[in-house]
Amino acid sequence: MSLDLxxxxxxxxxARIGLNDQELEAAQAELGGILGWIEIxxxxxxxxxxxxxxxxxxxxxxxxxxxxxxxxxADILSNAPDRVxxxxxxxxxxx
Amino acid sequence: MLTNLSIxxxxxxxxxxxxxxxxxIDAHLSAIETxxxxxxxxxxxxxxxxxxxxxxxxxxxxxxxxxILTGIPLGIKDLxxxxxxxxxxxxxxxDNFVPPYESTVTSKLLESGAVFLGKTNLDEFAMGSANLTSxxxxxxxxxxxxxxxxxxVPGGSSxxxxxxxxxGIAMGATGTDTGGSIRQPAAYCGIVGLKPTYGRCSxxxxxxxxxxxxxxxxxxxxxxxxxxxxxxxxxxxxxDSTCSDQAVPDFRAATKRSLKGLRVGIPAEYRAEGMxxxxxxxxQQGIDWLRDAGCEIVDVSLPHTKYGxxxxxxxxxxxxxxxxxxxxxxxxxxxxxxxxxxxxYENTRHxxxxxxxxxxxxxxxxxxxxxxxxxxxxxxxxxxxxxxRDFTNAFENVDVLLTPTAPTAAFxxxxxxxxxxxxxxxxxxxxPASMAGVPAMSVPVSLDSQGLPLGLxxxxxxxxxxxxxxxxxxxxxAAAFTARPNLRAGAVA
Numbered sequence: 001m002s003l004d005l006x007x008x009x010x011x012x013x014x015a016r017i018g019l020n021d022q023e024l025e026a027a028q029a030e031l032g033g034i035l036g037w038i039e040i041x042x043x044x045x046x047x048x049x050x051x052x053x054x055x056x057x058x059x060x061x062x063x064x065x066x067x068x069x070x071x072x073x074a075d076i077l078s079n080a081p082d083r084v085x086x087x088x089x090x091x092x093x094x095x
Numbered sequence: 096m097l098t099n100l101s102i103x104x105x106x107x108x109x110x111x112x113x114x115x116x117x118x119x120i121d122a123h124l125s126a127i128e129t130x131x132x133x134x135x136x137x138x139x140x141x142x143x144x145x146x147x148x149x150x151x152x153x154x155x156x157x158x159x160x161x162x163i164l165t166g167i168p169l170g171i172k173d174l175x176x177x178x179x180x181x182x183x184x185x186x187x188x189x190d191n192f193v194p195p196y197e198s199t200v201t202s203k204l205l206e207s208g209a210v211f212l213g214k215t216n217l218d219e220f221a222m223g224s225a226n227l228t229s230x231x232x233x234x235x236x237x238x239x240x241x242x243x244x245x246x247x248v249p250g251g252s253s254x255x256x257x258x259x260x261x262x263g264i265a266m267g268a269t270g271t272d273t274g275g276s277i278r279q280p281a282a283y284c285g286i287v288g289l290k291p292t293y294g295r296c297s298x299x300x301x302x303x304x305x306x307x308x309x310x311x312x313x314x315x316x317x318x319x320x321x322x323x324x325x326x327x328x329x330x331x332x333x334x335d336s337t338c339s340d341q342a343v344p345d346f347r348a349a350t351k352r353s354l355k356g357l358r359v360g361i362p363a364e365y366r367a368e369g370m371x372x373x374x375x376x377x378x379q380q381g382i383d384w385l386r387d388a389g390c391e392i393v394d395v396s397l398p399h400t401k402y403g404x405x406x407x408x409x410x411x412x413x414x415x416x417x418x419x420x421x422x423x424x425x426x427x428x429x430x431x432x433x434x435x436x437x438x439x440y441e442n443t444r445h446x447x448x449x450x451x452x453x454x455x456x457x458x459x460x461x462x463x464x465x466x467x468x469x470x471x472x473x474x475x476x477x478x479x480x481x482x483x484r485d486f487t488n489a490f491e492n493v494d495v496l497l498t499p500t501a502p503t504a505a506f507x508x509x510x511x512x513x514x515x516x517x518x519x520x521x522x523x524x525x526x527p528a529s530m531a532g533v534p535a536m537s538v539p540v541s542l543d544s545q546g547l548p549l550g551l552x553x554x555x556x557x558x559x560x561x562x563x564x565x566x567x568x569x570x571x572x573a574a575a576f577t578a579r580p581n582l583r584a585g586a587v588a
Contacts, residue, residue, distance in 0.1 A: 003461075015416060015460040016423070017453055018441030027457055030515060034458060037516050038405045038471070044478050051476030052483060054307050060336060075195035079427035088425050091436050 003032045097122040098263035098584035102167050102320040105266060109156055109166050116152035116166030120145050120210055123168040126584035127212065127264045130237075134582065136249075136259040138173050138231045139181050140213035148210040155208060164327055165208030170265035172256050173214035174221055175201050175311070176300040180211075184302045185219045185229035188428045188447030198300025199332045200269060200311045207327035215268055216255030219449045220419065221276055221304045224521040226254025227511055228451045236284060236505050237262040237580035241546035247505040250280030250521075256314045257284035263584035267315040267324050271301060273308045274407050275501075275525025278537040278552060281314055282500035285539040285548030285578065287567070288314045289321045292558045293532035294339035296325075297332030305414035306337075308407075308529050318538060318567040322346035325560065341558050349561035350568040355389040357566065360493035364400035365524060367502070373543050374499050381497055381540060381551040384573035385566065393493050397485040402478050403527040404519060409462050409475035410530075415452075416459025422447060454515065483531040486554075495566050496554040498524050500537040504547035524552060534560045538567045540574040548578065 008028040012019045019027060073086055082089045097119050100108065108114055124142050131137050145168070152166035176182050176194035183189045197205070205211075218228040225248035226234040234254040236247040238261070249258040253270030257280035260268050270277035272290035281288025289312045296311040303309060313324035326347060331340040361382060366375070386392050424430035424443030431446045433439035448456070462471035489496065502523060512518050528535040534557075537550040551570060555563035579586075 007461075008457075011457055011461045011464065014464060015456050016437070016440040016444050017448070017456060018445035019453075027454070030454060031458060031461065033514065034408060034516060038409065040405050041402055041409075041474060041478060044399070044402055044474075044481070046474060046477035046481070049477040049480050051473055052479040053476060054337065061333075063333070072195070076426075078195050079192055081424055081428065081430035090425055091433060091439050093436050 003028055003035060096585050098126050100266065101317045102164070102266050102315060102323055103317070105167060106163060116149040116156065116210065117146070119166055120149035120168050123212055123264060123266070130262055130264050130582060130584065134235050134237060134258050134262060134264070135232050136216055136234055136255040136262065136264060137170065137213040138183060138185065138216050138255070141180055141211060144180070145210050145212050152208060152210060162206070162208040163323060164204065167209050168212050168266050169204065169209045170213060170215040170256055170259040170268035171201055171211050172217055172253055172269050172271060174217060174271055174302045175269060176302065177201055177211070177214065180214065182214065182302070183231070184221070185217045185231050186448065186452065187230045188422050188443070190230065190429055192427055194300070196300060199297035199334060200301065200328050203330065204269070204327055209327070212265055215253070215259055215265070218252035218254065219452050220302065220415070221252040221271055221273060222415070222451050222455055223251040224275070224279060224518060225511060226251040226280070227508065228449055230449060233508055234258050235508070237582035238285060238505065238547055239581055246508045247547070248283065248508055250283035250501070250505065252276040252280070253288070253314060254280045257281055257286060257288070260284070260286050260314050260316060261580050262582055267313060267320055269311060269328070270314045271309055271311050272529065273305050273411060274529045275522040277312045277314060278525045278535060278550070279501050279521060281537040282539070282548070282550030283505040285576070285580065286314060286316055287318055287321045287536065287538055288312065289325060289536040289560070289563070290528070290534060291325060291329060291560055292534045294337055295329045295534070295558070295560070297335040297338045299332055299334040303418040305411040306418060307414060308411060318564060318571045319347060319350045321536065322350055322564050339558070344561055346560060346564055349564040352561070352565040353389065354385065354565060354569050357390045357495065357562070358393050358493040359385050359390045359566070360393050360395035360489055360496045362395050362397045362400065362489070362496055362498060364397050365498045367523065370502065374502065374549065377541055377549050377551065378497070378499050381570060384570055385497060388569040388573065395489045395493055395496070397489060397527065399478065399481045399485050400527055403482055403530055404523055406475045406478045406482065407526045407530060408458070408519060409471050410479065412455040412459035413463050413472050414459070416456045416463065419452070419456055479530050482527055486531040486533055490556045495562050498552045498554065500524060500550040500552040504543050504545065504549055528554045533557055534563050536563050536567050538570045538574070539576045540570060541576065542578055
């Protein structure tokens, strides 16, 4: 299946990856190539086959509903690219 | 020479008092100083911390009853979070990231007494097969072709770890394997690389690429060393819900097992068209060695092998696009300013991620997006079931599988294919075991006609690393592979 430019643009927007026009065209060609290669999977009959979700190697466990960690605001903020006091900051969202 | 020793020999030497941990660590740090500017195997060298840890290790050793890895110098792939030590995933977006916590795997290694020399280079976010996508620059393979000084790739993504171990600037190293990222670089660099069963080692604190595939494992110069390191890395961790609570066996003891009567499967589908005569010959040699060691050789079929790679390139990017959504320039990592919040996200992610990472995020976003999810992602998950079934069926009849690790030896840094799909084909023999979650190991067995190492892969049942290790030890013994690269500690060519 080939990929059109509008779809590529929509995907790039969904991924918040910020491609310029030239990069979009390159991505369209590359993804188109990969998708073409993946078409080999159409040969496989998957009728009635359950999807493999995770690897089922460990069953989910339950634990007591108690606090096991916390009070680490300084650690959590230590890598913030920008902050004011104990807050992460972002560009103004509401005028 | 201290930088040539195996982990098991060094552990014995330290206990006999032949040398101290300080001497051992200093020998490695000075070799790093000489070789790393050329190899670029380490992104960060933690010399001061390593020297302090070595002093501590000598005290522990003299007190007696020191844990197995006490004083052993290891490299840590720069994908494992290390408390207070920069952890970059070889990405610009994490260039200044200093984790306030330690990953479970590295915590366990520290508890076993290991000394970390530094953080090893990798493909950005572990996405690549040649270590050419690192923001810290490419790693050079310490091996060269005979009479040719052209720089070759070390494989990837754990290329820095593989190069460091091969060159003797780490005695062992951690790697992570999502589709072959431990085994393929191990083969390219002539060392042992073991991907354990999915769930054997905790993923907590390891920067995520594709969560249903990522698994940490050891990279070493001997099979016994891999067994020792795996024993220290493995085990239940309540912080990773996919980590198994199966008991950790004595992996090292498995290296001494007899192979009498072991059934070794040879999957017909791995004889892919175009496999070079040289790789076929090495494979046949491996079959003969295991037969001589008392194994019974059995032809088996893994009918969905040819769909493994394409399935992988749906599932891995899908999980990658989801995992990497967290890098948005708000809570950690680099931020690139923008006028609005959306523009800040886009600028940050555009400039912060390299080309291959962006490609996989786009691919993953596409296969998960409305209208395409069923056709791609759900279908791939169903084929993954069939791939795993192939292995389960084969293992009803055999105990272990033997295949080549990679379709070629290492290639030149400037021979990189321009088509991404051609690059992905490097992982054709390693991806199926990742998809199934079964353990697999690459063992170096010989040199090709150009003087480059080639590896063979052993694949075992879920949680049966012991059989993989036993067969690996037999291959290692039969192959007697003792060649070392020209670029190595103490013998810089």
